Amino acid sequence: MSLRRESESKLRAFGAKVRGFLRGRRRDSEFDEEIQEHLQLLAERFVAQGMSREEAAAAARRRFGNTTLLQEGRRELQTLPAIESLWQDLRFAVRVLRKSPAFTAVAILTLALGIGANTAIFSFIDALLLRSIPVKDSGQLVVFNWSAHHQPDLHGHSGYGDCADQAGIGDCSFSLPFFKTVRAQSNSFSGLAAFAGPLDVDLSGNGAASMVRGLYVSGDFFSTLGVNTFIGRPLALSDDSPSAPPVIVLNHAYWVRAFGAAPSAVGRTVRLDSITATIVGVADPNFTNLTPGKRLDFFMPFSLADTVRGEWWRNQDRLSDPANWWVVLLGRLKPGVSIGQAQAATATIFRNEMLHGAPPFFKSEDAPALTLLPAQAGLNGETSQIAPALYVTMIIVAFILLIACANVAGLTLARSATRQKEMAVRLGLGAGRARIVRQLLTESVLLSLVGGALGVLLAVWGIDAIFQLVSNSPGTPFVTNVAPDWRVLAFTIAITFVTGILFGLAPALRGSRIDLTPSLKESASSLPGTAAHTGRGFRLGDALVVAQVALSIVVLIGAGLLVRTLHNLHSINPGFDPHNILLFGIDPNLAGYTDQQTQQLYANLQQRFASLPGVESVSYSEDALLDGGWSAGSVHIDGAPPKQYANTGQLSVGLNFFSTMRIPMLAGRNFTSADFAAAAATNAAEKTRDAAAAKAEPSPPTSAPASPTALDEAYYHSAPVPVLVNESFAKKFLANQNPIGLHMSDAPRGDAEVSNPGPGYTIIGVVGDTKYAQLRRKTAPIMFLPLVSNEAHFELRAAASPTALVKNVREIVSQAGDNLPLTDVRTQTEQIDQILFQERLMARLSSFFGALALVLACIGLYGLLSYEVARRTREVGIRMALGAPGRDLLRMVVGQGILLVLIGAAIGITTALGVTRFISSMLYGLHANDPVTFAAVALLLTLVALAACYVPARRAMKMDPVVALRYE
């Protein structure tokens, strides 16, 4: 009973305190009024009893008691003293900090840099790796993954970078028939959807033709994800039917970009490759993409996959062939169904289909297995590549923050030594130690709050700068929404407070633990003899400088390694001259050109480009060199033992390719027009044969090949395709032979015993080695074929910078054909920069942060030494007065600094030796413990540190002894 009463009454008292706190000053004056009234009434009574006015007033005050104490008591009752005193602390902290603006500015700037860098990098990590998929209840979404001991025999198998590479065999691609089977048989999901892509599609009918990225989705994609449309309707199950009219839904960002956010876009028709489709809706702006980092412009139903096709699909049946694995399955778990239960149920369906379906893809010893992953973890294909780089950068900026903390702690410590007298006075007047620590912590947290606020501004700017760096390279996997959200905010607030406490605690504890008597004496701390009680502080200050130097050495060495890696990659000789080359892609297939038309177009374009002023020579190839794409195949060289195949890179090129790229001819002859005609004839024969075979047997043949038809014979007897090989090919496969005139044939497909009976290839020449897809890869054998079909990347060699040519090029291409979009217009050097994108990003970020670390460490060192010089002013004065030469003094100050730097450098280098191996996979052409980098960084740091020591040392030398002795 009384317990309840008591707690009730405490609660009421607290409520009154809060109310009182909020009402504050008004209460004060009201209360005052009441007291004055009371005093007056008392006095009047005393006057009535016969006292004089003065006596009465005094008597009234006596009777009433101490009014100040009463007010204080009232405040204690009516307000929250903790908050009141916090407010006092804050105001005091502001006054103190404003009194030393230099210290405050340096500290705030240092903290802002540290906090800003962390916030910026964390924003990227958050946006790319942590943020959940932007759909309703994303925790309920699961992605299907399969694995097995053996690759299944498939007609087609593609992935679009939705899932990270698995360690073994398996991924997240399935066939559409399997998707339908799961949908029919499983009851674990409230929705099951499939998607694939995005694919580059030629879109026209809305201004100039352009390449856009379209994602194939099943009709229940939007309903399963719970994504609505901004305007119009989403795709529905009825759109999946092959007879349904072609419709698409635009991504919001694309709608804004390409249609100027015009609502009238819904209902319009556009041409996709060669068909006409109606825009029926625009997706919700919050839904950008499922797999973070992938750009996509619109959604189309799978029913369009027959007409809007990837060019390399040829005549594959993507929709009903169970041996074509290319779609990602996404399920929404029914409420109450766990991921484990759903996995058990669907794994049974999968095993059944794979082992006993028609056709079976696995034997039971292959152990085919199906796992369900939460969509957030499962759809990490793009980001899994950038994740290591981001985490390394995060560690670097964490180091920066530590350096910043050590720096400000050092400065605060030096300052707290000069504030000893103030602390002693406060302690002497009866302040509790906790109160003093609280006051000092308030100051440091205030500093870090201001620093944090400034840091957020810096972060916004930094995110923008990194974005600029990133978006200058087209085609990089980075298009995503990097905007601070609650997680970033929480992170920043957390690191701000932790920072404030981290750098404030040590000096605060030390500041409050002082011996009163000597501190109160005027000049105690300026006499070297009595500095004993501050000894611990200086060792702490020294330690902080050592820590800063060590941390910045580690960051600098990391940066040095990454910069040297980029330099190494840039100085690789690619085997061709990459300067002054303009590159762009054209895909006539998408615009409906036949092979013959394609060849005519290429020849025509080549001629017209070549006649442009400033163009030296023009060629084209299926892939541009060093654009990351490549193809390869196996051939059998006549005369080699049976079943011994040469695996070689293959690249189809146009006329004058080698002279345009300045790849040297080593033997034999170059391609001529006659070679292209021969290759075109052979290609045509092969295609006619394939088309006839596909017509005769709609589902791709899995049985033994039938006896050759007349078309087969025509193909087999067409001329061998003339090819050139590179030096590596000749060295590796044709060691002691004259390569010119050698014949090769395609390796048989699958396990067939017989060699491929096609016409094969004849080597007509040998050219110098070049890099093909990547700079990092070793130079490998390449076989160059005449390009007679397919897309092409043109190479224009200009006399000077080729970017001025772009306008003319666009004109010529649009004159040649309406629906021909130019893709990937860039120079060859930009192309190389692009494939080195990650290396460049890491090199720039790490060197920026390395420089930052160096500057911070020097500020720390400079601050410590300046303080030291100031503290020893009198000592220096005495020494100078007694005739000590300036050089001795210089040596004294600089020597201390250098000693600290050397200790820090030693610790830093030892640490770096241990940790750089974690980035060794990012390095090229040097060891993780590269001695040159280590030595250069150590030298750089020592030189910069010397400069930081020299300035305060010079100040000490220039001191006038008389002034120095009078000091304090």
Add this chain to the structure above:
Amino acid sequence: MDSKKSEVLQGTLDLMILKTLHALGPLHGFGIARRIEQVSRDVLQLNEGTVYTSLLRLQQQGWITAEWGASENNRKAKFYSITKRGEKQLEFETENWERISGVIGRVLRLEAEKES
């Protein structure tokens, strides 16, 4: 000060004020002080300021309420009156006080008997 005067026991002032307001209805601080002075017949030594601390405490507990009004000589004054909850508290405290003073009285008498 006069040694015959006694300090007011902690907590008893609250009880006295509650009782006063209960008996006399709304009063301002000065009036309460006068009433206590009158009833105690100068036995209690009271810093009149403490009345206000007590009034605040009682207000915070919701046992009394305050209102600005005009005093007898038409000056602005704050009038305090007892609330329903205050009445209940007064009842409880009164019982409590009587019980405790009874116990203390018995103990003191017991001690006195022993001594004599």
